[in-house]
Amino acid sequence: MPSDADLILRFVNGQEDAFDALYRRHVRLVYAVAFRMTHSPEDARDLCQETFLQVYRGLAGLREPAAFVGWLRQITVRLCLGHLRRRETLERASDMPPEVDARPLPDRLAEAREAENHMSKLLDALPAEDRAVIVLRDIEGLPYQEIADAMGWTLGNMKTRLHRARATLARKYRQLEGN
Known part of the structure; x- marks a missing residue:
């Protein structure tokens, strides 16, 4: 090959x-x-x-x-x-208004889907660059340097942006759980 x-x-x-x-x-x-x-x-x-x-x-x-x-x-x-x-x-x-899926689901599946929807909404609420850095690192598992190169940032800037994006996501999650 x-x-x-x-x-x-x-x-x-x-x-x-x-x-x-x-x-x-x-x-x-x-x-x-x-x-x-x-x-x-x-x-x-x-x-x-x-x-x-x-x-x-x-x-x-x-x-x-x-x-x-x-x-x-x-x-x-x-x-x-x-x-x-x-x-x-x-x-x-x-x-x-956003579309809502009104189909009934079994309890456990509904809970899992709800958690996934909450996380998806939380990610979508982040600025595009913050969402991208979280997706590339935490979901795709890319190395820090590769993400920095892809985003056109220095390595230090990328790490700072990732830390802040994660902190924002965690804060939004805690707010959601509090409601």
């Missing part, structure tokens, strides 16, 4: 099938990051396509083919952040 760097070199030299191989190898990763950040399968699919379109256009200019996965994540995260910012602006402008 050729490495990412080999596939990139083949693509740059005109072998289109090498890009297809890169796509097949990494599409699940891109989709997973996009879905965890947007909570929407449709948005995740759209962002996945947009990510690979940018990769296709910029692959020839990639200086370090060995750093492809980090570069790919960086593109994905930045596109997701832009999407979330646009969505937040639209939601603030909208007077539509």
Whole structure:
């Protein structure tokens, strides 16, 4: 199995099938990051396509083919952040109440879904960059340096932002539990 760097070199030299191989190898990763950040399968699919379109256009200019996965994540995260910012602006402008799932569920399943919904709402209430750093570290499990690179921050700034985002999330959770 050729490495990412080999596939990139083949693509740059005109072998289109090498890009297809890169796509097949990494599409699940891109989709997973996009879905965890947007909570929407449709948005995740759209962002996945947009990510690979940018990769296709910029692959020839990639200086370090060995750093492809980090570069790919960086593109994905930045596109997701832009999407979330646009969505937040639209939601603030909208007077539509949120949709409610009125289907009855067994007690334990309902409690689990409620806890998941609360956490999802708490995450969604965070600013897009705070949500992204929590998703990338605490859900995706990415290393600190990779997150810092993806976000365009220094390592120290990333750690500070993560700490503050976690503290904000914990505070909001305690407030929710108090009600």
